[in-house]
Amino acid sequence: MCTQLANAKHKVAIIGCGRLGQHYATAYSTYPDTEIVAIAEFNKERRIAVGQRFGVKNLYQDAESLLKEIVPDIGVVVTPTKWMKESVIACAEAGVKGVSTDKPIAASLSDADAMVDSCKSNGVVFAGGNLPRAHNHVQEAAKWLREGKYGEIQGAIVSSIGNCISGQGVQWISALRLFMNSEVGEVMCWGQPESNVYSEDDEMLSNGIFSMNNGVNVPFYGTSIDDSVKTKIRKHDGVKATHKMGLDVWTEDSLIRWFWDSVEIYKGFDKNGKRILTDPEFSPWKWQEFGYMTSSIRSLIKSIETGSELAVSGHDLRQALEVAIAMKLSAQKGNVPIKLPLVDRTHTLIPEIYRWIGGDQTGNIQSVEEASTDLNM
């Protein structure tokens, strides 16, 4: 009996199997303890193509029709943001053990609240998806900071938070909340250009200050404050991205520098007073494939099995969305400090149209040929 349980695979359903959904499907199909049992995909040709590609016979148009016939252990929601709420709540109400979604979690705070609340009341683990915050080095460095290995945090700064404050900015906000082990309590923001400040979407070049509940004020900048730092190729799409400083957190003698899946730790000073870069000696990690997507997925599986804390949760995505909304509100009101949590939960920030309604609706359609092909993640 025990052996049977130990060998039982987690049954997984992918809901929304476009570009990112196919990355998830590739990852889930490589682990020894997970099995994709069903796919819900709105586009019929793509549905057939991904079914063949991943060897999945149970194919449905959407979460609702899938859940009528199959209740998986894990629902992996990777639809465009507009349909995440209905899919996440349908999974939670159907009785899955865990559900994940991706960023941005929603446009309105009330939708994000509804997803978090539904998972909570149904006892479902709600994971946040493919965010570098989940990377095991990022998690371990943040844990060391929390444990006081480097002393008390004295300051932090966020660079290059980006133009799409809920579509991309949430990556920085999520990392900041993790490293500071604190919520953002107040936001002051200066936005540009004026046409973006007053638009309904999340595009706005933003500079300002996050006042954290632990008492540290964190300046943030829309663009990079250090262009000199490295360049890397993002492996999964071949795009050359500038690898800049994202977040620096410092204590009296140490500096922890985060960018995406890379963490540098400086401790002490040399004879010229310059910081010394250390080898952090991160713990060995058995799951190397697919970078932080794997870290995020393995954290969801561990949480389902043991009740452990998630590396990135739906709650984290909701908190990050709320900070992004506060940035826009502050800029609109003339840099007024905005206190969090926001009382009015109807506030909304529509993400970039591709994220909101997906490739098929915006003319950036993934061909059947591409959907049938193994990706180099």
Ligand SMILES: NC(=O)c1ccc[n+]([C@@H]2O[C@H](COP(=O)([O-])OP(=O)(O)OC[C@H]3O[C@@H](n4cnc5c(N)ncnc54)[C@H](O)[C@@H]3O)[C@@H](O)[C@H]2O)c1
């Ligand atoms: N975390 C990250 O790094 C990251 C990267 C890329 C995309 N994303 C997010 O992932 C989401 C999806 O992006 P994408 O690039 O895969 O988009 P995409 O348009 O390539 O794929 C979305 C798929 O969902 C399907 N779909 C739409 N509504 C559906 C529904 N109700 N039920 C079932 N299927 C449905 C579409 O037919 C499409 O195949 C977006 O919210 C985007 O912001 C996150």
